[in-house]
Amino acid sequence: MTEIKMHRDGKRLRKAIRAGSFTDQTAGQAPHHLQGNVVILPRAYAQDFLLYCLNNLKPCPLIGLGLPGDIHLPELGDIDIRTDVPRYRIFKNGEFDQEVEDIRSVWSDDMVTFVLGCSFTFEEALIDNGYPMRHIEQGSNVPMFVTNIPTIPGGIFSGPLVVTMRSFRKEQIPSVFEISSQFPHAHGTPIYWGDPSKIGIHDLQKPDYGDAVLVPDDETPVFWACGVTPQAALAMAKPTISITHAPGCMLVTDWTSVEAPKIRPSLISFEHSEMKPRQHPIDAAQL
Secondary structure, eight states, X not given: OXXXXXXXXXXXXXXXXXXXXXXXXXXXXXXXXXXXXXXXXXXXXXXHHHHHHHHOTTTOOEEEEOOXXXXXXXXXXXOBTTTSSSOEEEEETTEEEEEESOOXXXXXXXXXXXXXXXXXXXXXXXXXXXXXXXXHHTTOOOOEEEEEEXXXXXXXXXXXXXXXXXXXXXXXXXXXXXXXXXXXXXXXXXXXXXXXXXXXXXOTTSOSBSOOOOOOTTOEEEEEEOTXXXXXXXXXXXXXXXEEEOTTXXXXXXXXXXXXXXXXXXXXXXXXXXXXXXXSOEXXXXX
């Protein structure tokens, strides 16, 4: 097995990604740096998707928002969104088209970037408090499952909630809940723990995304809302083109994990080409 180099901060990791020398999943990379899920859409769909995010704060905590056609996200770091994610997935009319390592060839001047908080952020806090993450220890991606829980529609976007799973002993769950509650900008507390069939999951060894992780007999599966949820909504809405991160391959920012970037969303920001500065900043930690 090829050893994956550890990058200690967001800038160095993005530099390696931009150079094409790092194309792996980012769990455990750039410790204590805020990571984000990525969704990129043409402007025509951006208003509806923003509403979808605001209606579903658990799976879609907004930590970054680009202007139409702008490849940079200066509030999150020295970022070129076309090159600074290890792997991207391109969808056309809601169907998966291809996975690539940069999106310069498909970028257009009307594309809008959304960055959503990521569970890798609270994982670090759990590890720091003595709760190991088995998927990180085995060098794999966290298991993700499509549930029978519907999200709240936003314009044309709707779909089922996707969750991540980690397991703990029952007596540990209150502490796990308390630790993750400190990160509302990264999905916050679990949405469920216990019998997975109650939320439509029938085989923990067959995740819809990511990799299977064994649940020991003395542990209980615990589920968090997941930033892959928008990919299910994209499949149902069928926009002409959409771009996301590949599962586990996040955008790593310059912010620390405990910080919640202030964003300035507006439901009218995407209606006109003459973009005015967005007002009324919102603290992601308060969403």
